[in-house]
Amino acid sequence: MVGPAPTVAATRVAVRRMLHGIRKDALVLVACSGGADSLALAAATAFVAPRMGLRAGLITIDHGLQDGSDRRASAVAAWGESVDLRPSIVVSVDVSGRPGGPEAAAREARYDALLDTARAHDANSVLLGHTRDDQAETVLLALARGAGPRGMAAMPDRRDVEGVALLRPLLDMSRDETRKACAAMGLEPWEDPHNLDPSYARSRVRASALPSLVDALGPGVVSNLARTARLLAQDAEALDVLAAEELERSMIDEGLSVAMLEALLPALRARALHSWALSLGCSPAALSHRHVTALEALVTAWHGQGAVHLPGGIRAARVAGILRVVTD
Numbered sequence: 001m002v003g004p005a006p007t008v009a010a011t012r013v014a015v016r017r018m019l020h021g022i023r024k025d026a027l028v029l030v031a032c033s034g035g036a037d038s039l040a041l042a043a044a045t046a047f048v049a050p051r052m053g054l055r056a057g058l059i060t061i062d063h064g065l066q067d068g069s070d071r072r073a074s075a076v077a078a079w080g081e082s083v084d085l086r087p088s089i090v091v092s093v094d095v096s097g098r099p100g101g102p103e104a105a106a107r108e109a110r111y112d113a114l115l116d117t118a119r120a121h122d123a124n125s126v127l128l129g130h131t132r133d134d135q136a137e138t139v140l141l142a143l144a145r146g147a148g149p150r151g152m153a154a155m156p157d158r159r160d161v162e163g164v165a166l167l168r169p170l171l172d173m174s175r176d177e178t179r180k181a182c183a184a185m186g187l188e189p190w191e192d193p194h195n196l197d198p199s200y201a202r203s204r205v206r207a208s209a210l211p212s213l214v215d216a217l218g219p220g221v222v223s224n225l226a227r228t229a230r231l232l233a234q235d236a237e238a239l240d241v242l243a244a245e246e247l248e249r250s251m252i253d254e255g256l257s258v259a260m261l262e263a264l265l266p267a268l269r270a271r272a273l274h275s276w277a278l279s280l281g282c283s284p285a286a287l288s289h290r291h292v293t294a295l296e297a298l299v300t301a302w303h304g305q306g307a308v309h310l311p312g313g314i315r316a317a318r319v320a321g322i323l324r325v326v327t328d
């Protein structure tokens with residue numbers, strides 16, 4: 001008897017491993033754009049879930065950013081139904097009026113919709129099709145933008161968000177493997193025109209920067225970048241714990257002690273200010289490295305009552321309103 005192609009078997013093994021231990025009575029939703037990664041993931045889930053006694057459905061988001069995106073979303077959902085991923089749900093989102101650039105706005109709208117839909121259907125987990133290549137591209141982009149370790153830290157294979165687990169079973173697989181898996185199953189993935197559009201930095205990384213690095217340094221570059229991302233994530237986690245402790249100690253009434261903040265190591269001070277701004281309701285998408293640097297400058301300048309220039313995003317009035325720094 002001939003078994004499945006190696007790439008198909010690998011996606012199934014990855015999904016089975018991830019779903020091991022999931023509560024049987026709840027629904028698992030696969031987030032599927034119709035692209036190669038999430039299509040291979042959805043096909044593997046359709047195969048594996050019933051054999052593990054799990055119910056699995058599909059969700060596809062229509063960002064409404066391209067002509068015909070609604071028809072594509074319906075086609076993805078119809079395919080989901082055809083392989084018994086039930087329910088197969090289309091959700092249309094409005095990406096306008098969200099902070100950050102168009103990519104960040106679409107991502108934020110997508111995650112909100114995924115989590116809301118999961119809760120509405122009593123699903124306890126959402127599977128995402130990120131691969132090793134996505135990790136490597138993210139590290140490279142963040143490195144080039146000077147985003148610091150937080151931006152370069154790896155996406156975790158599991159993150160719990162208020163009762164819903166976001167799971168990424170394919171992080172150890174390459175995009176080439178998911179494409180081969182689709183081909184072996186006779187599936188025709190959709191190619192997102194954004195991925196080929198050179199006006200997006202990520203597309204340029206995907207099309208030329210990463211392939212050039214592989215040419216220059218060898219094929220191990222992609223998995224090495226992904227490993228770098230994992231190591232940075234571990235360091236970032238440790239520093240976040242320390243920064244949270246320092247933030248706690250720096251709190252005086254409803255303000256922060258400038259003296260305490262100034263005494264911190266720069267890495268801890270930046271992290272403490274970052275989580276403080278988040279706790280005050282700043283959106284993560286609006287809070288870049290630039291903004292945290294500006295907050296640090298504000299803290300330092302407060303001592304001497306100097307003026308600080310704040311970049312857009314966090315408005316100066318808002319910061320002044322929230323920043324009741326105790327200057328003792």
Ligand SMILES: Nc1ncnc2c1ncn2[C@@H]1O[C@H](COP(=O)(O)OP(=O)(O)OP(=O)(O)O)[C@@H](O)[C@H]1O
Nearest residue numbers: 031032033035036037038039059060061128129130
């Ligand atoms: N429109 C969408 N609907 C549902 N899920 C989505 C959508 N877009 C992205 N996702 C989920 O987020 C994951 C990462 O998407 P992203 O666009 O960053 O990467 P990608 O490599 O282009 O993925 P894919 O090949 O699956 O489109 C996808 O694999 C999928 O699980």
